[in-house]
Amino acid sequence: MITVASYNIRKGLGTDRRRRPDRILDVLHEVHADIVALQEADRRFGARQSALPAELISQGEYKAVPFDIRPGGIGWHGNAILVRHSVEIGDYEPIRLPTLEPRGAVMAELRIGGNELRVVGMHLDLSGLWRRRQVRAIIDHIRRRRHKMPTVLMGDLNEWSLHGGCIREFAPELQIAPTGRSFHSRRPVGCLDRIILTPDLHLVACGVHVSERARLASDHLPIWARVNWEN
Numbered sequence: 001m002i003t004v005a006s007y008n009i010r011k012g013l014g015t016d017r018r019r020r021p022d023r024i025l026d027v028l029h030e031v032h033a034d035i036v037a038l039q040e041a042d043r044r045f046g047a048r049q050s051a052l053p054a055e056l057i058s059q060g061e062y063k064a065v066p067f068d069i070r071p072g073g074i075g076w077h078g079n080a081i082l083v084r085h086s087v088e089i090g091d092y093e094p095i096r097l098p099t100l101e102p103r104g105a106v107m108a109e110l111r112i113g114g115n116e117l118r119v120v121g122m123h124l125d126l127s128g129l130w131r132r133r134q135v136r137a138i139i140d141h142i143r144r145r146r147h148k149m150p151t152v153l154m155g156d157l158n159e160w161s162l163h164g165g166c167i168r169e170f171a172p173e174l175q176i177a178p179t180g181r182s183f184h185s186r187r188p189v190g191c192l193d194r195i196i197l198t199p200d201l202h203l204v205a206c207g208v209h210v211s212e213r214a215r216l217a218s219d220h221l222p223i224w225a226r227v228n229w230e231n
Contacts, residue, residue, distance in 0.1 A: 001204060001227070003224055038082065090116075099130060104122075117151070119151070174197065183220050185218060186219075206223070
């Protein structure tokens with residue numbers, strides 16, 4: 001059994017308007033997930049370097065999937081994947097999406113205790129039309145992969161509807177974990193962050209991580225799901 005999590009870290013800027021990347025890592029240590037998809041992990045302007053300094057990440061429980069798209073960054077359009085040091089990283093790549101504004105997704109194929117897992121991290125558009133196109137592009141990308149593999153898709157979908165909008169673009173056999181409301185962290189009213197599983201994974205438990213530190217660290221709360229492989 002493993003725990004996966006998704007967290008929009010808002011470039012380390014907290015609800016107190018202080019930029020404290022160390023608080024983000026403290027929250028991740030509270031969640032204690034094996035794999036984390038991050039959104040807004042890189043600065044948007046200038047050199048677009050990581051909002052989480054590499055030395056801070058390496059001092060803790062995680063290592064970043066090395067997309068190495070630009071010096072000092074850890075992701076693609078702010079999307080990044082962190083894994084525990086014991087997780088083996090196989091193939092990985094950015095996923096280019098149809099977009100009106102700068103958006104993207106990332107994919108990593110991992111091995112955990114002898115089991116394979118594909119992880120997709122994403123941060124979708126503010127426009128409903130473009131969100132639907134982006135979900136279709138991500139699903140098509142996965143279908144074109146050479147090997148079929150249990151897959152977790154997670155991230156900030158920017159979708160306020162529980163069952164409509166871009167949610168309808170996910171195949172009926174995919175399971176959307178009922179994690180709960182994660183935005184705004186001070187007073188959660190929206191389920192913008194989602195975790196979606198392929199049928200070869202079993203959802204054991206899921207939820208939103210709430211703590212005083214998490215309410216301060218970002219305007220989103222992290223979501224998590226505990227899963228295992230179907231035999």
